[in-house]
Amino acid sequence: MISVGTTAADVRAFHEDVIAECENGIPAGAYADANFAHYLFLSAGGASTLSRALHGERRLHAVSGLVPLFSWDEREMAQEWDVRFDALPDDRPLYAHDGAMSAARIVHGEGIMQFVVGPVHAGIIEGGRFTFSSGGETIVHLDAQLGYAHRGVERALQGALPSQAAAKVARICGGCSASRSYAFALAIEALAHVEPEPEIELVRLIVAELERVYNHLADLAASASGAGYAVGFARGMALKERAMRLCHAACGHRLLFDAIAPGGLGRPVLEDRVPFGAELAELERDVHLYLTALFGTASMMSRWERAGIVPYETAKAFGAVGPAYRASGGSTDIRTFIPYGAYRWLPPSVACGASADARARCEVKRDETVESFALIRRALHELSDASLPPQRPVEPRPGRALGVVEGPRGTELVAVHVDERGRIERIHFISASYRNWPIVARAMENNIVPDFPLVNKSFNLCYACADR
Amino acid sequence: MTMFRRSIGIRHLVCGSCNGCEHEMNALNNAFYDITQNGWDLVASPRHADVVTVTGPMTEAMRTAARATLEAVPRPKVVVAIGDCATGDGPWTGAPAGAGAGVELAADVMVRGCPPTPDDIRAGLARAAELLDS
Secondary structure: OEEOOOOHHHHHHHHHHHHHHHHHOEEEEEEEOOOEEEEEEEEOOEEEEEEEEOOOOOEEEOOOOOOHHHHHHHHHHHHHHOOEEEOOOOOOOOOOEOOEOOOOOOOOOOOEEEEEEOOOOOOOOOOOEEEEEEEOOEEEEEEEEOOOOOOOHHHHHOOOOHHHHHHHHOOOOOOOHHHHHHHHHHHHHHHHOOOOOHHHHHHHHHHHHHHHHHHHHHHHHHHHHHOOOHHHHHHHHHHHHHHHHHHHHHHOOOOOOOOEEOOEEOOOOOOOHHHHHHHHHHHHHHHHHHHHHHHOOHHHHHHHOOOOOOOHHHHHHOOOOOHHHHOOOOOOOHHHHOOOHHHHOOOOOOOOOOOOOHHHHHHHHHHHHHHHHHHHHHHHHHHOOOOOOOOOOOOOOOEEEEEEEEEOOEEEEEEEEEOOOOOEEEEEEEOHHHHHHHHHHHHHOOOEHHHHHHHHHHHOOOOHHHHO | OHHHOOOOEEEEEEOOOOOHHHHHHHHOOOOOOOHHHHOOEEOOOHHHOOEEEEEOOOOOOOHHHHHHHHHOOOOOOEEEEEOHHHHOOOOOOOOOOOOOHHHHOOOOEEEOOOOOOHHHHHHHHHHHHHHHHO
């Protein structure tokens, strides 16, 4: 739906339309282009957009005052696309401006102190600045400021042919590369009216699930490390290494870069399926042993329990997605909510938790890891020794399309506008990490400072795809 | 001091990387690569470092913090650029991102790859250890 009126009443009416839509569907985020602001919503079976012409004044009434999950989106629209919001609750720029990050939000009061971590962290971790306000050990407020990896990828991709853009899209974020490539491929294929063959879809499912496996193993290992459990960390990271080697065996790249591309696959994948299947079975067996041992370690489980609780209402209001949402009582998984590719006939059983703490998030990831192996086995069986058709040429027609997939951390969304020349006019990425970072900040409230590593790692979000 | 030869403390500095290089840097600590057997350690503070590994094209927001981190490393120090973004050959090189963290910070060793494998990174670190000894 497109709204065009110019009066203050029209601006207000659009604001009310967005609020109404939030009641019906799941708000997914918002972005602007040269002429419009677009608010995106997901519902069973599809995505919808409310768009409003910005005209000369580029004025809008902010939605984030009532629907806080739009906060980062509206701050980004204001900073990057010059949208002038009325009633924007947090009107600080989202990214650094002239090399400087805006002041952190801190809590003042008797006995409240502040301390800052980042942007350079002690481990091998991406950069972000975390400003804690705490009363003794208890965290009262956390302001997570990101943007240190803001490379301006969306502007850099403007004007590119989708076929040229694919390799760059795969390199926005290393940890969810395959999911982003998948979402990008879905959007471009929709505009080109190309539907890949079932064999290609089966291979894409295997690639996407391999990505989930190596990420979840790394997350569980890091969560064990956050709780001080060295054995759980060491074994988990060794299994992650084996998963990355399995990725390499599947497609010649340890992080699956370029495996999925518009029109099919971007590199040879699963040409030698027999040794892959054998390695997969061995890894699956050892992962089961690891998971049983890890979740059977009572002292560590007690550290995960009641740490970083995110009540369902908070998760929903601030827009949690993926395992973070499902651990807090949500049930949305894009693979079954808006099925795509081979998930249309190989639906996963969706893992959910209820205790809403670090333990629940880890349990969801455990169950998803087990399910991923099962999905890969089913897809391999169905694929058998079928030969794979070559990558199809894709020539997108002018227009706008969304691609949405379930990545390891949740909903990965790509919005693409293609112009008359078949080139990218505007592209916007809403990553699961972008949605979930504000949840991490809320999860830390009323937790103790030393629990930050374990609560943070129970999410284990990326910075690169949040910053872009 | 020969007993400390080629034993290095490594501080990692992320300058707008996609995190792919960090996945491979982290692999250096797993049971398969275990660089502690080389006498190498990934250290938490630049004050403890002999070698700084840098990744990413360099972003506007990181530039000041990156220079401050390098300043905090005692001499002699060696800077190793890890990955195509840092060496100036990556997908985001140039405006609005920077020219490459390794280019901007005058890296002594360049390790190409997107991302480089843990073995490639280990070879680059061995080169850095040699430079410190020479």
